Amino acid sequence: MPSVGVCRWRSSPLSAVLRRSFVVDLLPPSRSQLCGAVPCDFPSPDAVGRRIRLLKIWWKELMVLGATTTAASGVGPLGPVLGDFPFAEKLAPPVVAPTPPAPPPVSPPANCHASRGDAAWAPPPHPSARRARIKRPPACLRLPPPHHQHTHHALPVIPPPRPPSSAHRPPSIQDRRAMGTVVDAPTVVTENEEVAVNMLGDKKVTVVFVLGGPGSGKGTQCANIVEHFGFTHLSAGDLLRAELKSGSENGTMIENMIKEGKIVPSEVTIALLKEAMIKNDNDKFLIDGFPRNEENRAAFEHVTKISPAFVLFFDCSEEEMEKRLLGRNEGRVDDNIETIRKRFKVFVESSLPVIEYYKAKDKVKKIDAAKPIAEVFEDVKAIFAPYAKTA
Numbered sequence: 001m002p003s004v005g006v007c008r009w010r011s012s013p014l015s016a017v018l019r020r021s022f023v024v025d026l027l028p029p030s031r032s033q034l035c036g037a038v039p040c041d042f043p044s045p046d047a048v049g050r051r052i053r054l055l056k057i058w059w060k061e062l063m064v065l066g067a068t069t070t071a072a073s074g075v076g077p078l079g080p081v082l083g084d085f086p087f088a089e090k091l092a093p094p095v096v097a098p099t100p101p102a103p104p105p106v107s108p109p110a111n112c113h114a115s116r117g118d119a120a121w122a123p124p125p126h127p128s129a130r131r132a133r134i135k136r137p138p139a140c141l142r143l144p145p146p147h148h149q150h151t152h153h154a155l156p157v158i159p160p161p162r163p164p165s166s167a168h169r170p171p172s173i174q175d176r177r178a179m180g181t182v183v184d185a186p187t188v189v190t191e192n193e194e195v196a197v198n199m200l201g202d203k204k205v206t207v208v209f210v211l212g213g214p215g216s217g218k219g220t221q222c223a224n225i226v227e228h229f230g231f232t233h234l235s236a237g238d239l240l241r242a243e244l245k246s247g248s249e250n251g252t253m254i255e256n257m258i259k260e261g262k263i264v265p266s267e268v269t270i271a272l273l274k275e276a277m278i279k280n281d282n283d284k285f286l287i288d289g290f291p292r293n294e295e296n297r298a299a300f301e302h303v304t305k306i307s308p309a310f311v312l313f314f315d316c317s318e319e320e321m322e323k324r325l326l327g328r329n330e331g332r333v334d335d336n337i338e339t340i341r342k343r344f345k346v347f348v349e350s351s352l353p354v355i356e357y358y359k360a361k362d363k364v365k366k367i368d369a370a371k372p373i374a375e376v377f378e379d380v381k382a383i384f385a386p387y388a389k390t391a
């Protein structure tokens with residue numbers, strides 16, 4: 001049994017939309033493997049059904065991880081709280097079959113160019129991973145390429161995005177563990193949806209996602225875009241830092257995630273972004289540093305029904321980004337060499353797949369961000385020309 005499960009209902013002050021969350025925290029050492037929240041918004045009977053389904057899947061994953069359900073922090077044991085789940089039938093813990101013995105080592109297929117020692121190759125999943133709800137791509141395509149330091153970020157060889165269908169979900173925790181990737185972000189089970197209406201209340205919005213590695217110059221160029229093209233800049237990192245300083249109940253969790261270079265649960269970041277967009281009169285937003293993983297992306301689409309006009313991707317070598325971050329001098333707790341390396345790893349493993357997702361939709365505009373600031377902005381300007389202010 002790896003850890004103690006803590007479960008509670010709580011009201012989120014962050015957003016009227018994410019009113020209630022079913023929160024499950026695993027204490028160390030499993031905290032880094034699984035920590036997150038299933039947003040439970042109940043606008044319609046359909047949505048209730050879907051949430052219950054998601055909750056069941058999540059519950060099973062917890063059980064498979066072997067979480068015990070002991071009460072901790074005075075918030076109550078998992079079972080009784082699940083029993084209180086409004087609208088839900090009782091969610092009995094699934095019977096978990098004993099894990100079969102590990103299969104003998106398998107060599108990569110002849111037509112797979114990666115070698116066994118290569119992170120790009122993964123053996124077929126252990127039978128315990130058979131619960132996967134998605135059709136798995138060929139093993140040799142499953143992982144991003146190995147993480148080399150000081151290299152440009154060629155987009156990883158990953159399977160093309162799944163077609164939008166409620167039958168397809170991001171890989172489960174077991175899938176990711178079977179793949180051998182680090183589960184660096186909490187998992188919210190979300191569905192791929194293509195329901196963009198781009199409306200926030202009665203305002204139609206244009207959103208551009210600004211992505212790139214830490215220190216690639218996203219914030220610097222966003223300031224230029226704001227000045228020349230009338231967008232409002234929303235940095236996910238800045239919003240999270242402001243939230244932690246505000247003394248919010250999520251403050252400690254956010255601080256720890258940032259210090260560790262990890263990605264904060266989507267519901268927190270999305271609520272902050274949504275609130276900021278609603279409060280602002282502008283209808284054109286640069287969302288900087290988000291979505292940082294597939295969970296961020298799918299949850300944002302699900303909650304906001306907003307799809308980006310395009311994704312601005314700042315491509316830069318790690319060597320250059322590291323130099324810039326170490327010279328940034330903004331007093332950030334995560335601009336130290338140890339956390340920087342972790343952030344690079346998270347970027348390659350979790351953020352590049354998001355860029356790949358949008359690339360397949362022909363929505364990525366890639367910029368060579370290694371050039372001097374003014375030259376980078378020349379390239380950015382060409383992309384934003386259609387949004388030139390007409391005053």
Ligand SMILES: Nc1ncnc2c1ncn2[C@@H]1O[C@H](COP(=O)(O)OP(=O)(O)O)[C@@H](O)[C@H]1O
Nearest residue numbers: 214215216217218219220324328371372373376
């Ligand atoms: N093209 C560039 N060339 C050199 N330094 C840059 C460039 N763009 C940004 N910087 C500097 O690098 C550091 C990181 O830039 P920043 O915009 O904060 O990156 P990000 O928002 O992507 O983390 C800052 O100190 C910034 O002044």
Ligand SMILES: Nc1ccn([C@H]2C[C@H](O)[C@@H](COP(=O)(O)OP(=O)(O)O)O2)c(=O)n1
Nearest residue numbers: 214215236237238261262263264289290292
């Ligand atoms: N979508 C996001 C964006 C940022 N964060 C957290 C984790 C990131 O390492 C920190 C800092 O992000 P920020 O975008 O400000 O900084 P860098 O691009 O890494 O320089 O915030 C997050 O958890 N989720």
